[in-house]
Amino acid sequence: MDILKSLKLIMTTVLLLLISAIAFSQKLAPKDRKTEPDHTIYSKIRGRDYQLYISFPKNYSTKDTITYPVLYFLDGEYAFPTTRGTREVLDWGNQIEDVIIVGIGSGLNFLSWYNDRFDDYTPSRDTVWENDASYGKNAILKGSLTTGGAAEFLKSMKTEIIPFVDKNYKTNADRGITGHSAGGLFTAYCLINSDGYFTRFGISSPSFWWDNHKLLNQAVAQFRENKTWDIPQTKIFISCAEYEGTRFIPAMQKIQRSLENADYKNIELRSQIFESESHLSVWPANISKTLINLYGKK
Numbered sequence: 241m242d243i244l245k246s247l248k249l250i251m252t253t254v255l256l257l258l259i260s261a262i263a264f265s266q267k268l269a270p271k272d273r274k275t276e277p278d279h280t281i282y283s284k285i286r287g288r289d290y291q292l293y294i295s296f297p298k299n300y301s302t303k304d305t306i307t308y309p310v311l312y313f314l315d316g317e318y319a320f321p322t323t324r325g326t327r328e329v330l331d332w333g334n335q336i337e338d339v340i341i342v343g344i345g346s347g348l349n350f351l352s353w354y355n356d357r358f359d360d361y362t363p364s365r366d367t368v369w370e371n372d373a374s375y376g377k378n379a380i381l382k383g384s385l386t387t388g389g390a391a392e393f394l395k396s397m398k399t400e401i402i403p404f405v406d407k408n409y410k411t412n413a414d415r416g417i418t419g420h421s422a423g424g425l426f427t428a429y430c431l432i433n434s435d436g437y438f439t440r441f442g443i444s445s446p447s448f449w450w451d452n453h454k455l456l457n458q459a460v461a462q463f464r465e466n467k468t469w470d471i472p473q474t475k476i477f478i479s480c481a482e483y484e485g486t487r488f489i490p491a492m493q494k495i496q497r498s499l500e501n502a503d504y505k506n507i508e509l510r511s512q513i514f515e516s517e518s519h520l521s522v523w524p525a526n527i528s529k530t531l532i533n534l535y536g537k538k
Contacts, residue, residue: 314420315423361426402415
């Protein structure tokens with residue numbers, strides 16, 4: 241009897257598995273929803289391709305002479321879908337200026353994107369960090385990462401990427417830039433070394449810890465020593481997340497206080513710490529605030 245019971249149990253289990261397999265085989269598989277770039281251009285300066293993802297204001301037309309400001313945002317391949325959807329909603333509500341948004345991406349997969357961004361977005365080389373194979377959840381192979389390419393990436397933006405956009409679309413000289421984490425560090429680098437090329441800066445969770453706070457210390461000294469700053473009227477929105485803790489928040493607040501103490505008349509500074517957000521969750525939460533603070537209608 242025990243053998244018969246066991247056989248019945250086995251047959252019942254097999255039957256249930258077959259029924260489940262048939263049922264699930266009838267379900268639809270998810271579609272590949274990869275966002276394709278509008279353009280891919282090769283940078284001779286950086287020796288790599290960059291993908292451009294572009295979102296236009298709702299009234300953009302080639303049949304008039306209207307030109308538009310442009311916001312460039314980093315990590316384009318990952319941030320573009322959320323950014324495009326957010327700007328479309330804000331456009332519908334007539335909450336922001338008409339602005340062209342250009343996402344700049346690089347890399348063919350997660351690993352190459354990760355390597356490229358730390359090369360492009362860091363303003364100084366850190367060989368100890370480069371060889372830390374434990375960083376990034378073991379995504380980085382020891383010795384495969386290079387850093388410190390921010391100056392060259394900025395040069396590529398100014399002489400290759402942005403001229404391409406200006407040539408092909410109805411842009412004007414009102415340019416903004418925004419980025420998160422290492423991208424926030426690069427955005428801050430562009431601000432600190434500002435020559436008026438960009439006049440709107442969205443600095444999200446900047447990685448000021450990089451290279452023992454080298455860029456942060458440069459900024460604080462620069463703002464303390466210079467009583468005036470000969471740049472055009474400029475907007476800055478700097479932010480962090482509540483759960484980013486001591487690695488991010490004190491550094492953000494330090495540069496914020498330094499700018500406030502400098503009291504530059506041509507700087508409009510706003511800041512925010514997003515409640516109940518982490519380092520990763522804050523980026524989508526931050527997008528609408530960045531657009532509103534940099535391009536919001538009064």
